[in-house]
Amino acid sequence: MRKKLILIDGHSILNRAFYGVPDLTNAEGIHTNALYGFLNIMFRFIDEEKPDYITVAFDLSAPTFRHKEYAAYKGTRKPMAPELKQQVPLIKELLRAMQITIVEKEGYEADDLLGTIAKKTAAKGLDVSVISGDRDLLQLAEEHIKIRIPKTKKGVTEVEDYLPADVETLYGVTPLEFIDMKALMGDTSDNIPGAPGVGPKTASALITQYHNIETIFEHLDELKPPKAKKSISENVEQVKLSKFLATIDIDVPVDYDLENAAVGGYYTPEAYELFKRFNFKSFLKRFNQEDTGITLEADRYFTCVTEFSEVEELFAQAQNKVRTDKNAVIGFAAAVEKGILYGISLAVSPEKTAYIPVSGFVTQEYLTDKLSELVQQCPSRQIAVMALKEKLDLFRNCPGDSKDTRLKVSQDKFIDTAIAAYLLNPTNQEYTYDTIAKDFCGLTLNSRAELLGKTTLAEAADTQQETLCRLLCMESYIAMAAWKPLYKALEEENMRSLFFDIEMPLVFVLYEMQAEGIRVDSAALKEYGTMLGEKIAVLEQEIYADAGETFNINSPKQLGVILFEKMGMPNGKKTKSGYSTAADILEKLAPEYPVVQKILDYRQMTKLKSTYADGLAGYIQEDGRIHGTFNQTITATGRISSTEPNLQNIPIRMELGKKIRQVFIPRDGYVFLDADYSQIELRILAHMSGDEKLIEAYNSAQDIHRTTASQVFHVPFDEVTPEQRRNAKAVNFGIVYGISSFGLSQDLSISKKQAAEYIEKYFEAYPGIKVYIDELVAFAKEHGYSLTMFNRRRPIPEIKSSNFMQRSFGERVAMNAPIQGTAADIIKLAMIEVYNRLKERGLKSRLILQVHDELLVEAHQDEVEEVKQLMTDAMKNAAKLAVVLEVDLKEGKNWLEAH
DNA sequence: TCCTTCACG
DNA sequence: ACGTACGTGAAGGAA
Incomplete structure (x- = not known):
């Protein structure tokens, strides 16, 4: 050598x-x-x-x-x-x-x-x-x-x-x-x-x-x-x-x-010493040399099986393993792309990890049958997978029984190691085998991008079988090997229950929500788009006429030049890479310059048309429904996110925009039931702070913003003006976001000094809140992270920064994350409960959407009363708090009506 | 690819 | 003095 x-x-x-x-x-x-x-x-x-x-x-x-x-x-x-x-x-x-x-x-x-x-x-x-x-x-x-x-x-x-x-x-x-x-x-x-x-x-x-x-x-x-x-x-x-x-x-x-x-x-x-001084925690692990027992040597045992007998033997070994050793975990990985399976990998032991390509005798159907059998034979939580939800299609048995999207496979056989890694550090960008190997096994592996680049699985299956084998074996092997350290860490951080009782069951709920999808009236959607197109064309001409030239209205750069240079509008100051043309700036100019209002309208309509009317249309599948993706490992606070398309930001606030909700409709013979929590974050704040006045306000079922206004401005409850109520509402929001006088002053268009006064008065009215948020910041400063009621962590390294801006950000996050995160925990519990009750009772109604504090159920017309009851009950009792969790539920024949 | 803007909670 | 409200995702323009 x-x-x-x-x-x-x-x-x-x-x-x-x-x-x-x-x-x-x-x-x-x-x-x-x-x-x-x-x-x-x-x-x-x-x-x-x-x-x-x-x-x-x-x-x-x-x-x-x-x-x-x-x-x-x-x-x-x-x-x-x-x-x-x-x-x-x-x-x-x-x-x-x-x-x-x-x-x-x-x-x-x-x-x-x-x-x-x-x-x-x-x-x-x-x-x-x-x-x-x-x-x-x-x-x-x-x-x-x-x-x-x-x-x-x-x-x-x-x-x-x-x-x-x-x-x-x-x-x-x-x-x-x-x-x-x-x-x-x-x-x-x-x-x-x-x-x-x-x-x-x-x-x-x-x-x-x-x-x-x-x-x-x-x-x-x-x-x-x-x-x-x-x-x-x-x-x-x-x-x-x-x-x-x-x-x-x-x-x-x-x-x-x-x-x-x-x-x-x-x-x-x-x-x-130097690594410690520079706070390089991930590198410090290299010094302990703690033997994880996980080595790259396993690489030597990666094999690609092709003989039919070997495949049978591998599954037999896997079954034998889970049955004889209930503490053993086997790793599973699958190469799936656009619904096509190219192969799977099983890690049965440190000495045996194999890849089975789909080819010849080994068909997709054969493999899914073997997998279902393996899962059924498995006594308990022993199958470790990364991103389980993406693989659940493979575990759906009985292909003929297609009307029921519901999984028949038992849920408690699986462990999702990507989700475990997410809980331990939710701020990572991705939870793939290479990052998990690095963080939890002390192994540096080539990532998928390094091995395959932009090559698709279909191409790789044709030309790079060996690479594909190595890739999948690494994933199943790490799924298996990382579980021990992950589990240990979850235990140490008291996140066992969060993982097993919330996140793992939620995988199946989200899977079925995605499989169910939501029906969209495509003709109505098209009509809505056409209507917008006409209005946009008119506005466009008017704007060009007012400006005296044609230009790209959607280009902030061109628009800035037109407004602030050519037309000489004032206050074009706010700059970074040009003039800011954000809505709040333009709104201040709108009363004096009619063009500006037209531009704002134009913006609103082009947004509606491109993102919603045209955008959503592209996602309607052959069954007339949109099957979006709910992501469980994205947000820093524990919320889920929605992509392709994002169904959590469908317009509601503006009159023109909210009409889009009319195109979301239930299937024939069904209605929508939409339930949302009323001010769940403020209620959580009341509970977690233990502030008696706020708890009292909620338990006497008063209008909370009005109550706050009355306390802050020292006026009788019945004499609160609409403006006072609006201001109080903004302060309430501000508290949840991590209050700062600057932020509040921006929101209310008042001076920083005035905003600071509001905050001071608020804290006088609710002294328990002040104490509580100070404690949140102190906790995060001491530990470097914050916790929700259910022990969900959010690391906040910024809070120790010597940079004022970063540190302030850290402090606001320390106030917000426990509240937003606890709300996320609670609605997740509610989702699992609603799902389980619908399933247990064999109902036809299905949970189809979650929008942070709102659940949408497509309910069969014969089940409406029962489901209403069940949803309200599940949501109200998802957590026991010092205040009641109020739920507003409405029924409708489209999403607009139901909300 | 990054930035800006804007839709939602 | 610093120059921001918390959490997301998609589209379009600029580079």
Whole structure:
């Protein structure tokens, strides 16, 4: 085996990390995002390559030898952002603590040091990986020198690897010719001028033909195209200079002793202290080296079974496993896309994880039958899956019985590890096997994006069977392996019940809501769209007439110019990347300028048409219904979210918009029953704070906003003016959102001082609330997270920030998350209860939508009274609070009527 | 792809 | 002094 050296382009990676990772600061207020990102990238390569040697090269700030005479070029570079600059010495400190060699040399660029060391080391018979964000280094590629460029897309780091063949495939030139190509096309980011007008295409073609600029100069007469000929002929000196600038010096007199760069222990006590200081919790795990018993070795046991007998044997092993050991958990994963199954994977033990592709004898029907059998044979919670809801179609037995969308499979056999991971940290963006492996098993695995990129499963099943096997095996294996640490963590955080009694049962409720869908009158929807289209056309012409020209009204940029420059409207101040044309700004201008009102109307109508009328139409399926998706692992507070389409933001507030609700209709012989909680968040606040006055107000069933107004403004209940009530209502909302005088002043268009007075008076009226929200903030400050009534956590790292804005945000979140989150917990309990009661009684009515504090049931006409009773009861009693949970229920023949 | 705007709770 | 209300998702424009 050849030994391995990893060479890292320090500034390049630090720079990428700085711009790729959102701003982080530690308790001292030091920015740490570049450090964090750098380490993330470095660990990734260390984990993957397990190098024998490692070295990081940095530039020193002084002008470099190669560029000394041409400092003017380099001199035009933008100065480094101070937040980044302060992290440069820190990364060096960290690297030294981790016993990682740093090279830098006065007068030389990191490129030159990397080039020299790479070439010399490769010549000694080592494999070298050069890690950089910079394509300049491609010229260094050779048989044993691989250039590795990490790219962060959507938070996932992908790596582009370049050996000489890769450079040739991509650019059509050899690594050495790459220098000449660059000399022609230039590089603005590196201040290499090149020949103006010559781009990558032309440069590549010319170098392929002539191989270097010297030969090109000899053939200036015959160059094609003429544009390139002219440009190059006129800029011979500049191209020569460019080549000089682009060439990496591979013969720098650098004092580099390979043995010094041998990997020592990275995880020294000094490094531990620094990681703690910078608050890099996820990296700290590396120091404990707690043996999870989970290793990549399992990779060796990943197999792709094809023989029919092997498939039977695998299922037999799985059944045997769950029956003989009730504590054992098996992992399951499925490759499903657009309703088509390409294969499944089962992890039966650490030594046995297999993938079964759908092919030949092994049909989708056969596999789903075997799966249903496995589930039925399974005594208890032993099947671990990620994103279970997406796989439940596979567990729906009896294909002939299609009228009943209801699952027959028992619910308590499954564990969803993605949901468990979500509960433990709901702020992650995704809960895929690779992120779970990293967070809970200490394993770094290639993500799906890294293995497949944009390849669809259908394509992969055809051409990349092995990759697909590896992918699915990793998922089922991690589902199995991660359960132990996940379960332990859930226990430690007292989230067992939240997981087993709320989130897991909810998976099945949401699955059936999605399967059920909601009926839409497509003719009425179309008509609504046409009506909007006509109104939009009229408004559009009027706006153009008023403006004196045609322009794109939907472009904030163009609109800003028209309103604030051409028409000279005042207060166009609020800017960031131009003028703000948000509704609240325009509303202030509307009384004086009639165009503005038309623009507001235009906006409203185009929104309605594009998002709702046209948007929803595209989601109506053949059964005349929309089957949206409810997401259970998205929000930081525990709410569910709705996508494709979003059925939780259908218009209701405006007269024109709410009409869209008329197109949502129940199936024939059914009606809608819509029940919503009345001010559930304020009631939760009353309960959780224990404030006697607020509890009393609710228990005497008073109009809460009026009561608040009466208390805050010291007027008798019956003499509260509408304005006072409105203000009090805004204060109530503000309390739930995490009150700030600024926010309230914005909402009510009053001064900050006045808003502060309202808040003060509110706290005088309800002293228990003040105490409670102070406690919420103090708790979050101490622990770094907040909790709901049902122990749902929301991490709030911002609350310890030294940055005022971030810290204030953290404080508001600390006030809001327990309230919004508890409301989410309660309606989830209500949903499960409604679902169970409908099912137990064998009713035809179905729960079909949830909108945060509202449940919509499509109820059979013969069951209306029973279901009304059942819904109200389930919702009211979902949680026992010090105040009653009032529920408003209405019946209707469309969603507008029912709400 | 990021930003702005706006629909909902 | 800082410059915001909490939580979402979709569409269209700009780059």
